[in-house]
Amino acid sequence: MDANDGADAPYWNGLAEGRLMLPRCGGCGDWLWPAVSRCGPCGSETIEWVERSMRATIFSWTRTWHRFGFTESLDLPFVSIVATVDDCGIRLLGRLDDPDQVDPAIGEAIAGRIGATRVEGRDIPTIIWSRG
Amino acid sequence: MHPLYGTTAVAGIGLRQYKRGASPLPEQGVLVEAILAACADAGFDPAEVDGFVSYGDDKNEPVRLMPALGTRELKWSSVVWGGGGGGVAGAFGLAAAAILSGQASAVIVFRALVEGSSGRLSAAVMAHHLNDHMLAAGIVAPAQVCAIRANRMYEHHGVPASVAEELVRASYYHGSRNPEAVAYGSEFDLEEMRNSRWIAEPFRLFDCSRENDGAAAFLMVSAERARDLKRPPAYLLGCANGAEKGWGDLLENDDEALYATAGFRPIARRLYAETGLSPADIDVVQLYENFSAQGVASLIDHGFCTYENVAEVVRFDNLIAPTGKLPVNTGGGNFAQGFIHGIGTAYEAVKQLRGESANPVPGARTCLLAGGPGAPTVSSAIFANEIP
Ligand SMILES: [Zn+2]
Numbered sequence: 101m102d103a104n105d106g107a108d109a110p111y112w113n114g115l116a117e118g119r120l121m122l123p124r125c126g127g128c129g130d131w132l133w134p135a136v137s138r139c140g141p142c143g144s145e146t147i148e149w150v151e152r153s154m155r156a157t158i159f160s161w162t163r164t165w166h167r168f169g170f171t172e173s174l175d176l177p178f179v180s181i182v183a184t185v186d187d188c189g190i191r192l193l194g195r196l197d198d199p200d201q202v203d204p205a206i207g208e209a210i211a212g213r214i215g216a217t218r219v220e221g222r223d224i225p226t227i228i229w230s231r232g
Numbered sequence: 233m234h235p236l237y238g239t240t241a242v243a244g245i246g247l248r249q250y251k252r253g254a255s256p257l258p259e260q261g262v263l264v265e266a267i268l269a270a271c272a273d274a275g276f277d278p279a280e281v282d283g284f285v286s287y288g289d290d291k292n293e294p295v296r297l298m299p300a301l302g303t304r305e306l307k308w309s310s311v312v313w314g315g316g317g318g319g320v321a322g323a324f325g326l327a328a329a330a331i332l333s334g335q336a337s338a339v340i341v342f343r344a345l346v347e348g349s350s351g352r353l354s355a356a357v358m359a360h361h362l363n364d365h366m367l368a369a370g371i372v373a374p375a376q377v378c379a380i381r382a383n384r385m386y387e388h389h390g391v392p393a394s395v396a397e398e399l400v401r402a403s404y405y406h407g408s409r410n411p412e413a414v415a416y417g418s419e420f421d422l423e424e425m426r427n428s429r430w431i432a433e434p435f436r437l438f439d440c441s442r443e444n445d446g447a448a449a450f451l452m453v454s455a456e457r458a459r460d461l462k463r464p465p466a467y468l469l470g471c472a473n474g475a476e477k478g479w480g481d482l483l484e485n486d487d488e489a490l491y492a493t494a495g496f497r498p499i500a501r502r503l504y505a506e507t508g509l510s511p512a513d514i515d516v517v518q519l520y521e522n523f524s525a526q527g528v529a530s531l532i533d534h535g536f537c538t539y540e541n542v543a544e545v546v547r548f549d550n551l552i553a554p555t556g557k558l559p560v561n562t563g564g565g566n567f568a569q570g571f572i573h574g575i576g577t578a579y580e581a582v583k584q585l586r587g588e589s590a591n592p593v594p595g596a597r598t599c600l601l602a603g604g605p606g607a608p609t610v611s612s613a614i615f616a617n618e619i620p
Contacts, residue, residue, distance in 0.1 A: 160384040160387075170362075219367045225368070
């Protein structure tokens with residue numbers, strides 16, 4: 101579950117280096133997410149990892165108030181979002197800064213920075229988004 | 233006619249249900265009791281059961297039940313893949329497949345859940361699905377996964393959030409009148425629901441199903457054999473299980489038009505095509521509601537309403553027996569009958585078709601059972617007390 105040796109390893113390695121890297125099919129050019137070893141529609145096994153800027157729009161969101169296990173490092177409430185990354189359409193799970201508890205709006209533009217979420221003594225890199 | 237149509241039936245049912253953490257027996261013991269009850273209900277020798285089917289990562293491997301049941305020979309043991317409750321209806325299709333192909337003749341469909349034995353269901357379901365993408369976003373529970381989809385359905389597709397309340401009220405109304413339900417005899421307080429604490433927006437506590445200990449078992453045999461047993465058969469008319477392209481375990485990258493659904497569009501299409509029935513032919517619905525919004529999405533997917541007219545259809549008055557046109561969760565559903573990973577909805581389907589429901593739907597002949605919504609693979613089935 102936490103080993104960086106899956107099909108999405110370049111994504112995790114990219115975040116560790118401060119970059120958002122996402123996979124695109126070398127055959128048909130489609131963006132592929134979740135990361136896969138083969139493009140189903142065209143059959144190509146050439147996967148190119150391309151850097152994208154951390155700009156996105158909000159696809160959907162939830163604000164969590166209940167203390168679920170594994171979230172101990174996050175102050176309640178916290179907002180989790182699905183973000184549609186600009187110029188590729190891949191959707192990523194992430195967190196949104198929520199200082200004033202203003203409800204996010206679907207389609208709202210956001211910008212990200214690389215942070216981490218501490219889960220059971222392990223820092224998992226992630227993109228933390230904020231408005232504007 | 234499709235080979236599943238009216239060729240197998242549920243001949244006996246058994247249910248044991250307790251408050252979470254209050255089971256008097258470990259999980260396997262409760263399950264054995266439920267299976268024995270299902271066999272006794274049908275007047276069937278439990279030693280003659282030769283097949284078992286479950287779903288949702290049930291931990292009770294059938295071969296381990298053999299000593300307590302006196303099973304003579306095990307010929308079929310299988311599960312529907314998936315960690316959530318999406319497979320509950322599909323389990324009946326799997327049992328029917330075993331019977332119709334001659335690989336077994338008397339199959340028990342079951343689900344058992346006792347916290348003291350297996351831990352919390354929500355944790356088990358998430359253990360099946362969790363990955364670093366989710367953990368890093370703080371998404372660690374089914375409630376949050378479904379909340380994100382619900383917000384999309386409400387905000388982007390224009391479904392008024394108030395319909396969720398109508399569905400929850402209907403479940404509690406039925407449950408309060410069902411002696412086998414956790415909510416039996418309790419008065420539902422609308423203000424308490426509206427003021428209940430937030431879990432993950434848009435869900436408050438009352439939008440979430442809450443786990444119970446227990447087990448339920450269903451004896452399935454061929455339709456012909458069922459007619460010779462003690463109780464009136466609940467015939468399986470059709471069953472579909474699966475996922476279409478653009479839906480599944482996709483890290484939130486489902487097809488945009490499917491994202492806010494419950495995943496049942498292909499299931500409903502196949503189910504209606506294979507049975508020749510349509511939503512108008514369904515007399516009563518047993519709906520797996522893990523969360524209120526997903527229950528609503530399931531009704532939309534199955535063609536009972538649309539994003540546009542959902543508020544006209546999903547109304548408390550319309551959802552309750554005996555007067556509503558779309559009676560839903562007549563036993564109380566996962567919210568108010570009890571939640572043993574959704575198996576109670578199947579139990580109520582059979583009770584309703586036998587005329588034994590605490591909230592009978594007059595003249596009901598067909599019942600749709602919709603499995604756990606929003607799961608990567610989902611399933612539904614149609615049962616009937618006569619073959620139309
Ligand atoms: Zn390709």
